[in-house]
Amino acid sequence: MEKVANALYIQSGGPTAVINTSAYGVIDECRRHPEINRIYASEHGVVGLIERRLFDITDEMAGEKLLPSTPSMIFGSCRYEIDEDDPLQTDYRKILKNLKSLDIRYIFINGGNGSVRAGLRLGRFLESQAYDFRLMVVPKTVDNDISCIDHAPGFPSAARHVAVTVSELARDMMTYDTELIMFTEVMGRNTGFLAAASMAAKRIDLGPDLIYVPEVVFDQKKFIGDIRRVLEKKGKCFAVVAEGVKTADGRFLFEDISVNRGMDMQKNMGGITPYLNQLLRDNFECKIRGIDLGLMQRCGAHDASDIDREEAEELGRRAVRAAVAGESLKMVTLRRVPGPQYQAEYDLAALEEVAKEDNCLPMSYVNEEKDYIREGFYDYIMPLIGELPRYTVLNKRYI
Template sequence: MNELKGACIIGQSGGPTAVINASALGVIRTALDSESITRVLGAAHGIKGVLEDRLYDMGQEDAAELDLLKYTPSSALGSCRYKLADPEQDDTDYKRILEIFKKYDVRYFFYNGGNDSMDTCNKISKYMQKVGYECRIMGVPKTIDNDLNGTDHCPGFASAAKFIATTCMEVHRDAHVYDTGMVTIIEIMGRHAGWLAGSAALATWAGYGPDLIYLPETDFNMDEFLADVKAVYEKTGKCMVAVSEGIHYADGTFVSEAKTSATDGFGHAQLGGLASMLAEIVKKETGAKVRGIELSLLQRCGSHVASQTDIDEAFMAGKTAVEAAVSGVTDKMVAFKCSRDNGAYKCEASLEPLDIVANFEKKVPREWINARGNGVEQPFIDYVLPLIQGETKAPKENALPRFAKLKKVLTIEM
C-alpha cells in the first residue's frame, strides 16, 4: 500500500436524494476510523465550500447524530450547482482549490454527486496530477435519475423509484373511487433518461398503476398520445398516465411548456408544468375530468418509503471510496456490478475511471420500452424490483422522523 497521510474533504453536489447522506456517512465514518486520514472536513455547499474556505470539522460531530445521516434525506452538508471552467481556459478556481488543499494538508477528496459532479471531480483530479500535488480523488455516485455511465444503478434511484411506484398505487386507488370518468396524468422527474417514469410500471405490475407511460427515450407524438388516452378512457371510463418531464417531440424540443423558464448552473433546462399542460389538452379533446399531478421534489426527498437496499448500498459506496483511496487508488468513481440470475440479486462495489463517467448519460434500453412507446417491458421490472426491497429502519420521535442534527462547526487552521 502506498501510504499517504493527510486530511480529507467530503462534498455533496447537485440535486439531493433520500440516501445521499448514507453515502456521506460511509465516507465520514470510514475516514474517521482510518489511520491514514488525519482530519475529516465537510465542504459547505459542495465545491463552493472549498473555494470559500467554509469547511466543517466532522470530527466534532456527535457519533449518534452522524449515524442518523443514514436515514436523513437531502444533502446534510449543503449542495450546489457550480460548474468549474476548463482549466486550460481559466484555472482560477483550480489554483484556489489547490491553495485550500495545501492550507489544510488535504490529501483525499471525495465528491458525492451525479453527472456534473463527476465532471467536477474529474477536472480537479486531472489538475492536481498536472501540478504534481498528490491528492487521491474519488467520486461517490448519487442521482435519482439513474443516468450515470459505468454503473448498474445509482444510489438514490431505488428509493425514488419506490416512492413513485407507491404514490402511483395510492393515486390509482383514489382515482377509482367514483363511478364517473376521470383521467389522471402524473409528471415524474427525468430530463433525458426515463428510469424514474418507467418505475411507475412497478405500480401497474402490482395491480394499481398507470395505463400508459411515456419516457424521453422515444419521440413523443401528441396525436398518438391522445389516441392512446381516448382508447383507454372509452374502454374503462378511467385512464392513468405517467409522463417523464423530459418527453420531447421528434425535433428534440421539450413538450413541457416550462422548458425555457430557467436553467441550472450547468445550462440544463429546468422542466415542469407538463402534467398541467397535458391535462388541459386532454380535457379539451375528451371532455373528461382530468387531474394533472406533478410529483416534483417529493420523489427525491421521500425518505419515509426509502429502500433499505438503497440505503445500505449508498453507505457501501462511500465506505468503498475511502478504503480504495487509502489503499492507493485515485481518479475513480465507485460503481455497482450486479447480477439478477434466477431472481437472486447480488451487488458488489467496483471502481470505474472518472473519464468514462463524467458527462455521459445512461438511458433506458429501447428494447425495454414497448413498440408503441407508451409502456415498458418485463426486463425493466426485473431490473428495478430487487433495488426497492427492504423497509427503512429510520428512527422516529413522537411518530415523526428523527433526522440528524449536525453542529457544523467551521474549521480553524491547525
C-alpha cells in the first residue's frame, strides 16, 4: 500500500435508521489518519462507482455532525448486481479504471449480506488484477440476517420501532367493545427477528397474541384456527406476521397474484397485507384491520435505539482503523459478552465466512405451537431496544 491514498465509502442495500451514523463514523475517522488523503462517496451504491458518479466529501463538514440524526441513506443506494457471467468483466474493469484514476485504495462498503458477497467478489477481482487495496464491510440490516455478528446495526432501531408501534396498536384495539381482528405485517424476508421483537410490546403494556416468522411454514388453516381460538377467548385478536412467511410449497404469500396482481413478484415483496386481509374476510364476519408497518420500520430515525447509534458509529470507525492497519476483505463485527449486563466486544470476520450463510432466528426461540416467541428472547432483544415508554394504569372501578 502506498503511504498516502484516497478512500471511498459506499452505501448499499436498503436504508436503516443508523446507516448514516456509520457513514459519519467512517468519514470522521478517515480524517484522523494521515494515510488517507481524499474521501469520496459513491452516488447510488456500486452504480456510482461504475459510472464514476462520486462525491468528494473530504471538506464537507458543515452538515456532517447531523448525519447520525438524518434518516434513510444520504448518498443513495441501488439494487444493481454485477453480471458475474460477463466474459469481458465490463463492470469490474470500469470500477478498476475509476479506482486507479482517483488513487482509491481504501474501500468501505456499508451494507447487508448481499453487500458482503458483492464486496468479496469485487475484492477477488481486484486481487486478480494485482491492485493494491484494502476493502472493509460495515454491516447494516433491519432483518438481522447477517452471520458472524450478534446483531447488525439497523436491527435494534427497527425492533424498537416495531415494539413501540405494536404496543400502541394493541392499546388502540381495546378502544371499542366489539369483536376485532387486527394483524400487522412487519419486515423480514427470510428471518423472523423483527416479528419476534414485537413481543417486547408486552413489556410496555399490551402486545400481540400471535406471532408468525419465516422460519416456520405458514399453514393457512392453522392460522385461521389460531385466530378463532384467541377471538373466542378474548373477543379480539392481534397477530404479527413477517412479510417473508412461506406456505408448505415454498411460496411467499405475496406471490398470490389473485390478490397482488403485479406479474413481477419482487415488486410485491412486503405486500402480504392484502392477502391476509382477504383470507380473514373469507373466514370471519367481525371487523378486520390489516396494518403494514411499511418503510418506517427501516428509516424511522426519530425513535432510533441509543445502543444502535453508538454501535453503528463505532463499527464505522473500526473499519477505517482496521483498513489502515492492513486488514482487508473483512467485516467489522461484534459479539455479546455473557453476563447480566449488556456488553459487546468488537472484532473482525473474514468476508468468506460471513458470506457462507445467512443468519436466521434460532428455532429455540419459537414456542412449541409455532405461533409465538418464548420468553427467553427477551434476554436477547431488550438490551438492544433500550428504555421503552410507560403507559398509565388507572383504577377504573365500576360505580
